[in-house]
Amino acid sequence: MKDSKIINERLRGILPDDDVLSQCIHCGMCLAVCPTYELTKLERSSPRGRIKLIKSVARGEIEMTKTFSYEMNFCLDCQACETACPAGVKYGSMVEAARVELVSAGFISPAGRLIKRFTLGYLFKSHGRLKAASRLLYFYQKSLKRFLHASGILRFIFPKLAEIDKLSPSVSKVFSDDIIPEIDNPAGEIKYKTAFLSGCLMNVMFAEMNIDTVEVLKKIGCQVITPKGQVCCGSLHAHNGDFDTARELAKKNLDIFSKFEFDFMVSNSAGCGAFMKEYGHLFKDDPVYAEKAEKFSERVKDLTEFMVLVKKEIHFGELKENITYHDACHLAHTQKVVNQPRELFDEIPGLTHVPLEESTWCCGSAGTYNIVQYEASMQILKRKMENIRATGAEIVLTGNPGCYQQLKYGAEKFGVNVKVEHPATLFNKSLDKSKK
Numbered sequence: 121m122k123d124s125k126i127i128n129e130r131l132r133g134i135l136p137d138d139d140v141l142s143q144c145i146h147c148g149m150c151l152a153v154c155p156t157y158e159l160t161k162l163e164r165s166s167p168r169g170r171i172k173l174i175k176s177v178a179r180g181e182i183e184m185t186k187t188f189s190y191e192m193n194f195c196l197d198c199q200a201c202e203t204a205c206p207a208g209v210k211y212g213s214m215v216e217a218a219r220v221e222l223v224s225a226g227f228i229s230p231a232g233r234l235i236k237r238f239t240l241g242y243l244f245k246s247h248g249r250l251k252a253a254s255r256l257l258y259f260y261q262k263s264l265k266r267f268l269h270a271s272g273i274l275r276f277i278f279p280k281l282a283e284i285d286k287l288s289p290s291v292s293k294v295f296s297d298d299i300i301p302e303i304d305n306p307a308g309e310i311k312y313k314t315a316f317l318s319g320c321l322m323n324v325m326f327a328e329m330n331i332d333t334v335e336v337l338k339k340i341g342c343q344v345i346t347p348k349g350q351v352c353c354g355s356l357h358a359h360n361g362d363f364d365t366a367r368e369l370a371k372k373n374l375d376i377f378s379k380f381e382f383d384f385m386v387s388n389s390a391g392c393g394a395f396m397k398e399y400g401h402l403f404k405d406d407p408v409y410a411e412k413a414e415k416f417s418e419r420v421k422d423l424t425e426f427m428v429l430v431k432k433e434i435h436f437g438e439l440k441e442n443i444t445y446h447d448a449c450h451l452a453h454t455q456k457v458v459n460q461p462r463e464l465f466d467e468i469p470g471l472t473h474v475p476l477e478e479s480t481w482c483c484g485s486a487g488t489y490n491i492v493q494y495e496a497s498m499q500i501l502k503r504k505m506e507n508i509r510a511t512g513a514e515i516v517l518t519g520n521p522g523c524y525q526q527l528k529y530g531a532e533k534f535g536v537n538v539k540v541e542h543p544a545t546l547f548n549k550s551l552d553k554s555k556k
């Protein structure tokens with residue numbers, strides 16, 4: 121492990137300045153919305169406590185320890201504390217910076233480092249490699265996985281692994297970029313030119329959400345441009361402390377998308393949308409990419425955000441369904457997209473929307489949190505599923521693939537009779553019934 125003085129020097133370079141770290145006025149308004157503080161009631165597991173820890177390490181008053189590392193990784197990075205904070209403290213950037221430094225200071229197991237290198241540094245850097253690996257996984261899921269679970273062998277030998285295996289999403293039979301053409305036009309007049317990121321996991325594991333999204337856009341008069349050669353947006357890498365690879369991927373996307381003309385960049389994944397909105401900030405000091413990135417980020421909109429902007433063009437058909445809605449953290453807290461989905465649900469004739477208690481409380485998915493912090497994640501998920509059960513809704517909607525998968529798993533684990541859907545699927549069904 122590196123010398124603590126060196127670490128403290130480096131932390132000062134990575135973290136926001138001391139005056140930013142000192143913006144926290146210790147009011148405690150964030151405590152009531154923090155899922156990890158709710159679990160432990162320990163000050164160090166609260167936003168306020170973590171900020172104090174980061175500040176103390178950055179100032180060299182305390183050393184990085186295993187407890188410090190644990191608390192930084194026990195945090196979900198859900199950013200509910202940012203929404204609640206009256207002082208405008210940007211907590212997310214602090215904890216993300218601390219995680220970057222923890223990794224480079226050696227607070228990661230050799231196995232963890234190897235897994236990260238293989239997944240983020242190799243697989244997720246190339247669509248081709250990710251698709252090839254997903255095809256192998258598809259065959260495992262359709263054959264060996266079924267046998268291992270049905271026979272109970274996996275649960276008997278590795279009970280934890282059996283649960284984690286169930287948490288992983290199913291690979292789509294057909295990948296979305298094999299179906300969606302590079303330029304897809306609506307049946308009638310082109311009213312808007314939109315670009316679309318098919319994504320990495322969205323492409324191979326949630327292909328139907330991408331297909332529904334493109335269908336929705338076309339039905340409301342959009343030309344949809346899904347450039348070939350695009351790559352992962354880089355959010356997975358940035359959230360795991362690898363900003364160099366995140367920038368490399370973002371540059372590739374900026375170059376590829378800049379070859380096309382479009383008015384809006386529509387995202388159907390809360391995490392990707394939030395990160396693409398950050399491209400401008402990511403390249404603010406880059407002499408080549410600063411302007412390009414800023415212009416790109418300005419046009420990024422979540423699907424629901426975009427649909428509200430063009431609401432006059434949308435004619436929903438009747439849908440007699442009973443739904444509730446879970447706010448993905450990267451939509452509600454990071455992008456502040458809260459009212460738009462609800463506004464659209466109100467427009468659908470026949471639809472019953474039952475408000476979800478604590479809808480902006482994290483579901484416990486949070487990237488790989490549900491794997492590395494399985495027990496805590498399940499406690500958080502249980503609370504979410506009980507709230508969903510109380511609505512009596514037959515469908516729970518959510519605009520992020522991680523939440524979608526976590527809620528699907530939660531419905532089965534906690535016996536809640538609810539179907540999980542992406543809002544694009546609901547909108548597509550309704551638009552199919554449109555009379556105009």
Ligand code: SF4
Nearest residue numbers: 154195196198199201
């Ligand atoms: S990001 Fe979420 S889990 Fe982390 S301190 Fe803030 S509210 Fe708590």
Ligand code: SF4
Nearest residue numbers: 144145147148150205
């Ligand atoms: S709400 Fe903001 S200012 Fe108040 S304790 Fe939490 S982080 Fe600090």
